[in-house]
Amino acid sequence: MTYDLVTALRPLLTAEASAEAHASGTEPGDLEQAVWLRLLEHLDAEGPPSDPQRWLREAVRSEVRRARRTNRHERPYDTEPADTSDHGPEHLALTAARHRALHDAVRRLPGRCPRLLEALLSPKDLTYREIAGELGISQGSLGPERSRCLGCLRRLLTPEVAAREARG
Secondary structure: OHHHHHHHHHHHHHHHHHHHHHHHOOOHHHHHHHHHHHHHHHHHHHOOOOOHHHHHHHHHHHHHHHHHHHHHHOOOOOOOOOOOOOOOHHHHHHHHHHHHHHHHHHHOOOOOHHHHHHHHHOOOOOOHHHHHHHHOOOHHHHHHHHHHHHHHHHHHHHHHHHHHHOOO
16 A cells, blocks of 8 residues: 555655755755655554645645755854864865865856856966956956856855755
């Protein structure tokens, strides 16, 4: 009975989780897993739901609301943890993953934003004058352009930050 129910609900749950996850800053797989757990708890306590599809939709929405509340209350640290002496393999891998995610997001930005932010992130520590010359724009327009590009980057990374970086 349980296997048949899971088999019947899997496509619906996959579709519902994919549709709802982004708005809550949650991965669809995490949302699916939470709903499957809820279903198992429901089966154990009350047996199968009378209307499984309706129950599943309500469970997805309930988990999305829970995830939003959690994300709203969790705040990332303002700075990295005080102990930075740990340069073991895990720390190096996590740092590399953060850098890759940032550079991947920068490459997805519109217009000349990728070139501008890559110049700002350059290890050469270029001055505004050098960056403006490299991009062929006036030095005075660099600040407003940088602000616009950082705003785009922030909006692009918001779901990723909420899903991966939230600590509290």
